[in-house]
Amino acid sequence: MKILTAAQIAEGDRITIERQGITSEELMERAGTLIFKQIHNRLQGAQIPVKIFCGIGNNGGDGLVVARHLVQHGYTVEVYVVNYTDKRSDDFLNNYEKFKETTKDWPQLIKEEDGIPEIDQGDFVIDAIFGIGLNRKIKGWMCKLIERINKSGAFVLAIDMPSGLFPDKISQSDAIVHADYTLSFQNPKLSFFLPDTMDYVGEFQVLDIAIDRQYLAEVKSETFLVGKEQAKILYKPRKPNSHKGDYGNILVAGGSYGKMGSVLLTATAAMHTGTGLCTLYIPESGYTIIQTGLPEAMVITDKNAKILSDFPKNFKADTVCFGPGAGTAEETVHSLENFLKKQKTPMLIDADGLNILSQHKGLQDLLPENSILTPHPGELKRLLGKWKDDIEKLKLAKEFSKKYKVIIVIKGTHTMIINRDEIYINTSGNPGMATAGSGDVLSGVITSLLGQKYDPPVAAVLGVYLHGLCGDIIAADEGFEGLTAGMIAQNMGSAFKALFENQEIA
Numbered sequence: 206m207k208i209l210t211a212a213q214i215a216e217g218d219r220i221t222i223e224r225q226g227i228t229s230e231e232l233m234e235r236a237g238t239l240i241f242k243q244i245h246n247r248l249q250g251a252q253i254p255v256k257i258f259c260g261i262g263n264n265g266g267d268g269l270v271v272a273r274h275l276v277q278h279g280y281t282v283e284v285y286v287v288n289y290t291d292k293r294s295d296d297f298l299n300n301y302e303k304f305k306e307t308t309k310d311w312p313q314l315i316k317e318e319d320g321i322p323e324i325d326q327g328d329f330v331i332d333a334i335f336g337i338g339l340n341r342k343i344k345g346w347m348c349k350l351i352e353r354i355n356k357s358g359a360f361v362l363a364i365d366m367p368s369g370l371f372p373d374k375i376s377q378s379d380a381i382v383h384a385d386y387t388l389s390f391q392n393p394k395l396s397f398f399l400p401d402t403m404d405y406v407g408e409f410q411v412l413d414i415a416i417d418r419q420y421l422a423e424v425k426s427e428t429f430l431v432g433k434e435q436a437k438i439l440y441k442p443r444k445p446n447s448h449k450g451d452y453g454n455i456l457v458a459g460g461s462y463g464k465m466g467s468v469l470l471t472a473t474a475a476m477h478t479g480t481g482l483c484t485l486y487i488p489e490s491g492y493t494i495i496q497t498g499l500p501e502a503m504v505i506t507d508k509n510a511k512i513l514s515d516f517p518k519n520f521k522a523d524t525v526c527f528g529p530g531a532g533t534a535e536e537t538v539h540s541l542e543n544f545l546k547k548q549k550t551p552m553l554i555d556a557d558g559l560n561i562l563s564q565h566k567g568l569q570d571l572l573p574e575n576s577i578l579t580p581h582p583g584e585l586k587r588l589l590g591k592w593k594d595d596i597e598k599l600k601l602a603k604e605f606s607k608k609y610k611v612i613i614v615i616k617g618t619h620t621m622i623i624n625r626d627e628i629y630i631n632t633s634g635n636p637g638m639a640t641a642g643s644g645d646v647l648s649g650v651i652t653s654l655l656g657q658k659y660d661p662p663v664a665a666v667l668g669v670y671l672h673g674l675c676g677d678i679i680a681a682d683e684g685f686e687g688l689t690a691g692m693i694a695q696n697m698g699s700a701f702k703a704l705f706e707n708q709e710i711a
């Protein structure tokens with residue numbers, strides 16, 4: 206699914222109105238009615254005090270539609286218009302009149318701090334102050350209103366977006382509604398997925414308001430959401446008439462004394478992702494650990510007992526994963542440099558491999574084209590330098606991706622795959638995966654797909670999705686706390702199976 210900018214969403218509304226031969230008020234009625242139905246489904250007529258705060262634009266208009274339906278269905282509703290200016294939108298005004306006609310009552314106007322009502326913990330607050338039209342930071346008494354909403358402890362439902370949040374930039378103000386739930390129209394917004402802003406959104410659901418399908422199909426976006434539907438079509442079925450040589454001969458290089466488990470996890474994950482042949486290149490002291498832990502894999506040992514210092518001269522792999530547990534010793538820098546010089550096909554660099562690249566920037570020029578880097582935020586900061594906010598982080602990552610012709614997988618709650626100007630936002634995974642070694646497993650999954658000749662951007666996008674999906678499948682049985690990286694590595698097969706099953710896990 207595409208992530209659209211505020212301007213593209215507004216254009217979608219305009220085209221929909223034109224092509225469907227409806228008025229903008231009818232589109233607003235459609236949007237507001239869908240929100241009402243969701244609320245009505247949840248509340249089932251319960252007499253919870255509902256307080257709706259409406260701005261004076263179309264987000265406020267949506268709020269008034271919801272308010273009218275709630276009143277008509279017998280809910281206890283207080284409607285407030287956050288009247289910071291009298292320049293109200295036409296569709297707001299139409300619904301303002303309609304509300305009065307239907308309910309025989311005007312909403313209450315808030316024009317200053319004194320007019321802000323008390324909000325109790327037991328209230329159900331609907332935030333319809335600002336949506337995608339926010340174009341500057343919120344000032345004055347409206348900050349006090351937002352502060353009161355946030356401090357109230359009431360359940361807060363945001364319409365389209367929490368007020369104060371921009372769809373695709375970061376607010377420098379803390380006057381942002383902290384929603385428990387957001388019901389958004391048609392396409393989710395970028396800020397729903399960024400670490401800086403996602404907590405304001407709470408849980409969210411996207412409602413289909415039937416924006417023109419042709420417009421949605423044709424509109425150009427460089428930011429995409431990856432769910433099961435998108436991941437499924439990337440999968441390449443295995444052929445009956447095939448042998449292990451068809452599924453990649455990969456090399457996993459890394460490990461150091463005390464950190465041999467990392468490469469074991471990586472290689473185990475690769476084997477369970479369908480790799481034909483897997484060889485590990487590890488310090489000599491890891492030999493027994495790996496041969497016992499993963500009998501399917503072959504092992505070549507470095508001459509150094511505790512760290513990598515060299516590279517396997519007479520070994521040719523389809524792709525290489527370098528870095529898990531490797532450390533950053535001078536000898537290991539030399540080892541990575543040799544791999545980079547020798548490997549002509551895209552490879553994957555993770556963990557200490559990335560730290561070495563950050564400390565020895567000259568090595569970045571040696572990265573084979575379309576290699577994949579898989580940093581967590583700490584590793585990314587070392588690689589790119591500091592950023593002001595998540596939007597600048599994405600800009601820096603795109604610049605790095607273009608300069609070095611590589612793909613960057615920024616790991617996190619919503620892992621983002623950066624391929625030049627494109628961003629793919631992953632939707633699978635859960636907090637149970639915030640556990641030691643789950644990143645090592647991801648490296649094994651993506652390297653395996655690279656070895657199976659998936660195009661590097663596809664290997665990254667599909668690998669990240671499957672890794673998260675596997676985590677979700679395990680968490681469904683074991684809970685978040687019970688989930689370990691080893692379980693993900695061992696159970697990757699279940700993620701492939703779930704790609705083609707109907708039940709909704711992620």
Ligand SMILES: NC(=O)C1=CN([C@@H]2O[C@H](COP(=O)(O)OP(=O)(O)OC[C@H]3O[C@@H](n4cnc5c(N)ncnc54)[C@H](O)[C@@H]3O)[C@@H](O)[C@H]2O)[C@@H](O)CC1
Nearest residue numbers: 232233262263264335336337338339340341342343365390
């Ligand atoms: N056609 C329709 O009727 C539809 C309406 N929708 C709703 O329309 C919303 C967008 O409506 P609008 O474009 O009217 O914008 P908003 O209702 O989000 O904002 C209203 C106006 O406030 C002003 N403003 C922006 N930032 C401000 C600030 N910090 N302080 C004071 N004033 C500020 C701007 O002039 C803006 O146009 C969406 O979020 C959604 O809720 C659509 O999503 C669905 C279709």
Ligand SMILES: Nc1ncnc2c1ncn2[C@@H]1O[C@H](COP(=O)(O)OP(=O)(O)O)[C@@H](O)[C@H]1O
Nearest residue numbers: 581617618634635636638639641642643644645
């Ligand atoms: N809250 C979360 N929700 C979804 N996925 C998560 C969450 N926390 C961590 N992950 C995933 O787990 C992995 C953690 O990787 P990383 O930080 O490198 O761990 P390690 O270094 O221990 O291997 C990443 O793929 C990340 O996206």
Ligand SMILES: [K+]
Nearest residue numbers: 332335366368
């Ligand atoms: K809102």
